[in-house]
Amino acid sequence: MGRPNVLLLLTDQERHDLVDPDGVPVETDAIDGLAADGVRFTHAFTPISICSSARASLLTGLYPHNHGILNNVHEPDAVRADLPADVPTFGTALRDAGYRNAYVGKWHVGRTATPEDFGFDYVGGSDDHHDAHLSAGLDSYQRDHGIDPDEIEPRDPVYAEFDGSRDLLGGTLPIPPEATRSAFNAELTLGRLEQLAHEEPFFHRVDFQGPHHPYLVPEPYASMYDPDALPPWPSDAETFDGKPRVQERYRQYRGVEGLSRDEWDRLRALYLGFMHHIDDQIARVLAKLDALGVAQNTLVVHASDHGDFTGGHRQWNKGPMMYDDTYRIPLVVRGPGVAGDGRVCDELVSLMDLMPTFLDAADASVPDDIDARSLWPLLRGEDGGRDAVFGEYHGDEMGLYSQRMVRTKRYKYVFNAPDTDELYDLDADPHELQNLVDHPDYGDVRSRLRDRLAGWMDATDDPIAEFTTRHLAGE
Numbered sequence: 001m002g003r004p005n006v007l008l009l010l011t012d013q014e015r016h017d018l019v020d021p022d023g024v025p026v027e028t029d030a031i032d033g034l035a036a037d038g039v040r041f042t043h044a045f046t047p048i049s050i051c052s053s054a055r056a057s058l059l060t061g062l063y064p065h066n067h068g069i070l071n072n073v074h075e076p077d078a079v080r081a082d083l084p085a086d087v088p089t090f091g092t093a094l095r096d097a098g099y100r101n102a103y104v105g106k107w108h109v110g111r112t113a114t115p116e117d118f119g120f121d122y123v124g125g126s127d128d129h130h131d132a133h134l135s136a137g138l139d140s141y142q143r144d145h146g147i148d149p150d151e152i153e154p155r156d157p158v159y160a161e162f163d164g165s166r167d168l169l170g171g172t173l174p175i176p177p178e179a180t181r182s183a184f185n186a187e188l189t190l191g192r193l194e195q196l197a198h199e200e201p202f203f204h205r206v207d208f209q210g211p212h213h214p215y216l217v218p219e220p221y222a223s224m225y226d227p228d229a230l231p232p233w234p235s236d237a238e239t240f241d242g243k244p245r246v247q248e249r250y251r252q253y254r255g256v257e258g259l260s261r262d263e264w265d266r267l268r269a270l271y272l273g274f275m276h277h278i279d280d281q282i283a284r285v286l287a288k289l290d291a292l293g294v295a296q297n298t299l300v301v302h303a304s305d306h307g308d309f310t311g312g313h314r315q316w317n318k319g320p321m322m323y324d325d326t327y328r329i330p331l332v333v334r335g336p337g338v339a340g341d342g343r344v345c346d347e348l349v350s351l352m353d354l355m356p357t358f359l360d361a362a363d364a365s366v367p368d369d370i371d372a373r374s375l376w377p378l379l380r381g382e383d384g385g386r387d388a389v390f391g392e393y394h395g396d397e398m399g400l401y402s403q404r405m406v407r408t409k410r411y412k413y414v415f416n417a418p419d420t421d422e423l424y425d426l427d428a429d430p431h432e433l434q435n436l437v438d439h440p441d442y443g444d445v446r447s448r449l450r451d452r453l454a455g456w457m458d459a460t461d462d463p464i465a466e467f468t469t470r471h472l473a474g475e
Helices: 029-037 051-060 090-096 138-144 181-196 245-254 261-292 351-361 440-459 465-473
Strands: 005-011 039-045 100-105 121-124 155-162 165-173 202-207 215-218 298-304 328-334 343-350 389-393 403-407 411-416 422-425
Touching: 005 261, 005 351, 029 261, 029 298, 029 328, 039 389, 051 351, 090 100, 090 351, 100 181, 121 181, 138 181, 155 245, 155 261, 165 261, 181 202, 181 261, 215 261, 261 298, 298 351, 343 351, 343 389, 403 440, 411 440, 411 465, 422 440, 440 465
Parallel strands: 005 202, 005 298, 039 343, 100 121, 100 202, 165 215
Antiparallel strands: 039 328, 155 165, 298 328, 389 403, 403 411, 411 422
16 A cells, blocks of 8 residues: 555644543543554653644654744744754655645744745644734634624633733633634645545644633533533642642632632533534544545544643643643554554653654654654554653743653652752652652652653753753752
């Protein structure tokens, strides 16, 4: 059959436990079907829980401190507003290898640079907030469905309030499901797949804007999950005892300190309904692959750029907190060469590992100097996982704030430059409620993880390694 086609279904801010059969109670039949025919990774992580930075790492196979997009490019405090044009990406490499590339939806990797600058034909579907230079088409699409986009006002909205300002967190979208941006992106994808099916091999990427907040969800999805029936999330028990001070203060910064339990539960129900709606759009895309007769030769990947707190640890959105809520991501792969049939892989992997994975699938050369490693040994059922994954954070919306993380199967160590560090025993405390960094029984673990983190920072040319490693060495 030759080199496979590739379809990347990327979501924005999807929690890892939404596709875990033992996780959050949400129906994701399409993604579950992918997992049943392929492999689901239980320990996939993003290298950074910020949209622009994570998406740049996915494109380049590099840690953020090596590609330079350290925080969101649309914010006034962006360290770098565009990914350098000379940084190798899988888009340009696949194009050079003969693939016809297409891209739909959110970009958010540059204020001026577009997917066209990195090897993709851009079809449309982004939004004004993240990609003002790319947003077009949704208004006319909604008018074709009898909706005036200027008249859309969410019903029963929930707001965050801080210092006289209000931020919309969620509400019921008073339009039919087929008129949403998620449906629009799916429709654009269906049309492009019809063209690409005659131009194999192809790579198509669709980036849904959800389930990122504001959770604006149409019926019937907005009422599909009963807020009163949702069980409390274990990390709701967060007390902030022994935690960095920024964590409790961030609730005020986000304006969610005064949210009631009922409001939190409604937001969670909307989040689940949003994901259900996106899954139904994914089902449409997968059905199109079948109808076009190209499913058998298409590698399908579902992942997210990072997760979402949605009230976990009593937090909203993401920020200077390196919990699994936002750093652990869903990852499901199906297709030719994948030893699947519902296999579950517990090895540690990173979102940026998809970059060399795509290149290997295309028989394209993989750059020697990337930080990622191909997933193909694991996809074939062989050995090849990591014994640790690393993460970083540089600040978002409020200036710089340095964090680094090393995460093994059992432990997580977080270096917080301005405050106390964190250490979690994930076997005993899977929801990361008890900071053990000063616990005498964990001294050896702390030393070992500090050494591992310092070694990673040195090996990857982390710009703050010189100063951080002194701290990490000073027990």
